[in-house]
Amino acid sequence: MTIEMVIFFVLAGVTIATSVAAVAGKNLFHSALSFGLFLLAQAGLYFILTADFVAITQIFVYVGGVVVLIVFGIMLTSRIAEVGLEQISEQREVSLVATLALAVVLVVVLNQAIAPLTATITKKATTHLIGRNLLSNYVLPFEVVAVLLLVAMVAAIVMAREEAS
Amino acid sequence: MINLTQVLTLSAILFSIGVYGVLTRRNAVGILISIEIMLNAANLNFVAFAHFIPQALLTGQIFAIFVIAVAAAEVTVGLALVLAVYRHMETIDAQKINIMKG
Numbered sequence: 001m002t003i004e005m006v007i008f009f010v011l012a013g014v015t016i017a018t019s020v021a022a023v024a025g026k027n028l029f030h031s032a033l034s035f036g037l038f039l040l041a042q043a044g045l046y047f048i049l050t051a052d053f054v055a056i057t058q059i060f061v062y063v064g065g066v067v068v069l070i071v072f073g074i075m076l077t078s079r080i081a082e083v084g085l086e087q088i089s090e091q092r093e094v095s096l097v098a099t100l101a102l103a104v105v106l107v108v109v110l111n112q113a114i115a116p117l118t119a120t121i122t123k124k125a126t127t128h129l130i131g132r133n134l135l136s137n138y139v140l141p142f143e144v145v146a147v148l149l150l151v152a153m154v155a156a157i158v159m160a161r162e163e164a165s
Numbered sequence: 166m167i168n169l170t171q172v173l174t175l176s177a178i179l180f181s182i183g184v185y186g187v188l189t190r191r192n193a194v195g196i197l198i199s200i201e202i203m204l205n206a207a208n209l210n211f212v213a214f215a216h217f218i219p220q221a222l223l224t225g226q227i228f229a230i231f232v233i234a235v236a237a238a239e240v241t242v243g244l245a246l247v248l249a250v251y252r253h254m255e256t257i258d259a260q261k262i263n264i265m266k267g
Contacts (some may be wrong), residue, residue: 008167012175019179019202028195035198049172049216051226054208054233061233065238066201071267073194073244077251092225095188103181107174116168117217128231129223137229145234152238156245163252 006046014041028074036067053127172213179206193247193257197240204236 018038025031039062046055134142183206186199208229215225251257254264 004249005167008171014189015175016178018180019182021184022202023190023195023199028192028209031195031198035201038202041206042209045172045175045209046229047214048167049212051212051215051229054212054229057212057230057233058208061237062201062205064239069240070194070198073247075256077194077247078241095181095185095208098188099181099185099187102184103178106177110173110177111170114173115171116170118166119217119219120166126223126226130227133223133227134230141231145231149234149238152242156241158187159242160245 004048008045011044012046013039014038015045028078029071032067032070032074033068036063039063039067050122050124050126052125053130167218169213172217173210176206176209176213178207179203191259191261193250193259194244197243197247198260201236201240201245204232208232 015038018034018041021034021036022031027035038059043055043058043063046052046058180203183199183201183203186202190196190199207262211225211229211232214224215221215223215229230231247257250262254262
């Protein structure tokens with residue numbers, strides 16, 4: 001039981017616990033905050049899988065951007081008294097059965113189809129390689145994502161602005 | 166040593182938790198949070214394969230970066246839609262937004 005396994009299991013437990021709190025919590029604000037903690041634990045998992053640049057990107061973009069956006073969305077669209085109201089629909093039991101079936105199918109198929117490979121942790125920074133790849137091999141998706149972000153920004157501004165009355 | 170199937174099992178469980186959230190949540194922002202959980206589970210898959218198969222040469226990590234960027238754009242547009250719906254209908258309960266029904 002190496003230290004790597006201990007850290008992995010701790011982070012896995014934190015991700016599962018916080019994601020369950022995020023999807024099943026009664027208070028929407030609390031579930032947004034535990035979603036932020038889920039993203040931090042996810043970044044920790046990326047660090048274990050030697051994806052340091054992806055982990056830092058996750059912290060910047062997801063924790064620093066998406067969580068803030070979601071909290072703003074909650075504050076702008078919920079009256080304060082309404083945040084604690086019933087958030088779960090009546091189809092809870094059927095959804096639970098369907099979700100468990102999906103989880104069982106995925107886990108069984110994965111364990112049968114893929115060998116349990118292991119890899120050593122190499123202490124190599126990935127930023128340099130990712131930068132070179134993004135600008136040589138993957139320059140087309142890189143530019144397309146830049147255009148996509150511009151379009152999304154314009155669309156969000158147009159849709160969310162006040163109507164000119 | 167952690168192995169690939171452990172990480173893939175974790176990502177399958179997280180994906181299923183996200184699916185449960187999308188199916189059960191009534192608040193539109195709650196549904197967005199659950200979709201983000203699903204995207205993160207898929208990202209974990211990509212990064213795991215990039216780590217455990219060295220011949221893949223960081224392709225999984227680059228794809229994960231793109232997924233993060235696209236997911237951020239999607240949350241932006243989704244929340245703008247939620248704001249527009251809230252302005253018109255005074256609610257974002259997914260069961261009450263049914264004016265296209267019937």
